[in-house]
Amino acid sequence: MTDPMRVRATLMGDRVEVKVLMSHVMETGQRKDIDGNIVPARYIVKVAAHCNGREVLSADWGPSISKNPYLAFRFKGAAKGDKVSITWTDNAGESRSDDVAIA
Amino acid sequence: MQQLRRNFLAHAGQLGLAAVALGSGLMSRLVLADEARPPFTATVIADAWKALGYGDVKQSTEIAFKGPDIAENGAVVPVEIESRLPGTRVISILVEKNPHVMSASFTIPEGTEPFISTRVKVAESSLIHALVKTDAGAFYTTRLVKVTLGGCGG
Numbered sequence A: 001m002t003d004p005m006r007v008r009a010t011l012m013g014d015r016v017e018v019k020v021l022m023s024h025v026m027e028t029g030q031r032k033d034i035d036g037n038i039v040p041a042r043y044i045v046k047v048a049a050h051c052n053g054r055e056v057l058s059a060d061w062g063p064s065i066s067k068n069p070y071l072a073f074r075f076k077g078a079a080k081g082d083k084v085s086i087t088w089t090d091n092a093g094e095s096r097s098d099d100v101a102i103a
Numbered sequence B: 001m002q003q004l005r006r007n008f009l010a011h012a013g014q015l016g017l018a019a020v021a022l023g024s025g026l027m028s029r030l031v032l033a034d035e036a037r038p039p040f041t042a043t044v045i046a047d048a049w050k051a052l053g054y055g056d057v058k059q060s061t062e063i064a065f066k067g068p069d070i071a072e073n074g075a076v077v078p079v080e081i082e083s084r085l086p087g088t089r090v091i092s093i094l095v096e097k098n099p100h101v102m103s104a105s106f107t108i109p110e111g112t113e114p115f116i117s118t119r120v121k122v123a124e125s126s127l128i129h130a131l132v133k134t135d136a137g138a139f140y141t142t143r144l145v146k147v148t149l150g151g152c153g154g
Helices: B002-024 B045-052
Strands: A006-012 A015-021 A044-051 A054-061 A070-076 A083-090 A095-101 B057-059 B063-066 B070-073 B077-083 B088-095 B102-107 B115-120 B126-134 B137-149
Touching: A006 A083, A006 A095, A015 A083, A044 A070, A054 A070, B045 B088, B045 B126, B063 B126, B063 B137, B077 B088, B077 B126, B077 B137, B088 B115, B102 B115
Parallel strands: B057 B137, B070 B137
Antiparallel strands: A006 A015, A015 A070, A044 A054, A044 A083, A054 B102, A070 B115, A083 A095, B063 B077, B077 B115, B088 B102, B088 B126, B126 B137
């Protein structure tokens, strides 16, 4: 059960600006808990963004992306109302997709 | 004894991940484990460059790299990279003094601007690298970020 991402996609001239706030612990696997035990690594490893059946961004991430990752990027070739979808996958195989219409 | 236990748990954990991944049919274990992603295991910048397959990496003034000079909280350091280099295909972020230097790599398809804004963890005051792969080779620029409270929580 994962928490939803907050995604905003805005058309600015001929470019779509996308801003995403993901909900993920991004645990590095280096931190110790109160008993001195290592908290296991749990972090997003892959991110992909699609619009109109086209991949507009893909990324490989490591554990040093901040907790509750923020991401912004821009692309061309889409119109108001088109859907932008963002998908993340983490090192435990958990995955989440959220989408938004371009405003 | 503790180390043996940790090793066992780490391996058991990996096997567990394999079961979840294979069972869910999402992805093979290989893709999820960092040993399949050599750039993410590099502990020095030069090794990351090599693992990425970048031959000769040159400094460039055509990569706009914004970020704070001083980060109060090393766990959340905003970085913004915009490449003016033609044919930019990949933008990567590396933090020199992090235990593993590679933070992320973004693949920029045709039609997408060579621009990325995100937030990274910086363990201690360090140079951060914006590394760009273009059709003409690999280029980088750096920013020095001073960190008052280290970012890896350790």
